[in-house]
Amino acid sequence: MGGIKADQDQAKAYSEMTKRVTPNAPLFKNIVLAFLVGGTICTIGQGVLNLFVAFGFSPEEAVTPTLGVMIALGVSLTAGGIYDEIGRFGGMGSALPITGFANSIAAPALEYKREGFVLGVGAKMFTVAGPVLVYGTITAIIVAALRWLLVGIS
């Protein structure tokens, strides 16, 4: 191999060479940990929901306060410096539940507070969650429009 800026063939050969020496991600371990961490978070969520039901909420009514509790939990664990540690081994199991979403907003809010409440917290709070919100909202509009076209308003 020669050349300072590799041409396409050299870059391809080097990329192959890199792949050969790159250790594989411990896929099985990651999957099991994600399942356990995600499962634990969801079980806690179910426990909270059951508690609201026991206090007289209907299962439908209990959903919103349960989400509130889980968001508060995610934010608290982020503020306590614990959620990033959970994420390090829990992977998607900690990212997918709503606690992970809470972490993705609380973490930048904490980080950028040092640049003030306007240019820091306000401007940068959604640097991680922003794409989820933008494309989530767009997807929701498209799906709702399709449903309206297919079955009308019911």
Next chain:
Amino acid sequence: MVASKRIGQQTLAFQNPPVILGAVAIVGQKEGEGPLGGFFDQIEADPLLGEKTWERAESRLLQQAANLCLQKADLVPGDVDFLLAGDLLNQIIASSFCARELNVPFLGLYGACSTMAQGMALGGMLIDGGMAELVLNCVSSHHETAERQYRYPTEFASQRTQTAQWTVTGAGAIVLGSSSFAKTGLARVTEATLGRVVDYGIKDPNNMGAAMAPAAADTIAQHLADTDRKPSHYDAIITGDLGTVGKKLVLQLLEQKGWQVPSLLHDCGEMIFDAAQDAHAGGSGCACSATVFCSYWLKKLQAGALKRLLFVATGALFSPTSYQQGESIPSVAHAVVVEGMPNGGGS
């Protein structure tokens, strides 16, 4: 006029080799718990060092390293002709803010993680060129400032890839003096090979070792060609922060160029953490090569256990903007030859 201090294409040979009068390595807690913990001058348990922001903490690390280094060499800032310093932050603020406190003419450097070798080479040129008697080189990096700038907010929960490296929190400082200080020198810098920018098309910012390995191989091979030497001329060839993946690649690339150096080549990024520390492919950051060189390797030279080292610090020259725009990662490696003092060295 012929540039008489040049050998071959990229190498400089100092006529009056500058001497290292003092060297300091300060690191964070995680680095202190690593295999080299006992070699560092100071371990900072608080990642904020009592400051309000990560950036101020990094600049504080740099200041502490600079001051301690001068103190060890029995100097005060006023003695120094130039401060050469660099770091990874946007507009190298850790360095400029450190320079604000030191009151010494300041040249800010950016060579990413290669900055310590870049500074040593430039410092050597200033001294051997008769422009300076004493030059202070220092560099820093901080895990949290780097995470925040290059990746995610520090408290964001994410899983790191196998090739990802862990930015070292720390600062390294070296004070170089002219050969008139040879009596108190710890070691001397005899040659430097300044690297070209090399890009083999790696785009993954979580695989900097792979991006930098071709630059390291290019500079090492060029140094050997310029000086017409074999690798065995050196007791060790020390790369900066290629990590476990990059080290395997540089060995293979050197083998393609005809050099087999598996037992000679050591990588500071691989040395600074052990496998149990969850650093994945190893350490990175300006402070990685600087702190390992300023502590472990210099002590080996001073003790006479090693006589001659080729220190090759590597830097990945990308920014968050460049990789988000899909650019590949250009890299550079600068090498300096550091030798023990002929009569065993001073203090």
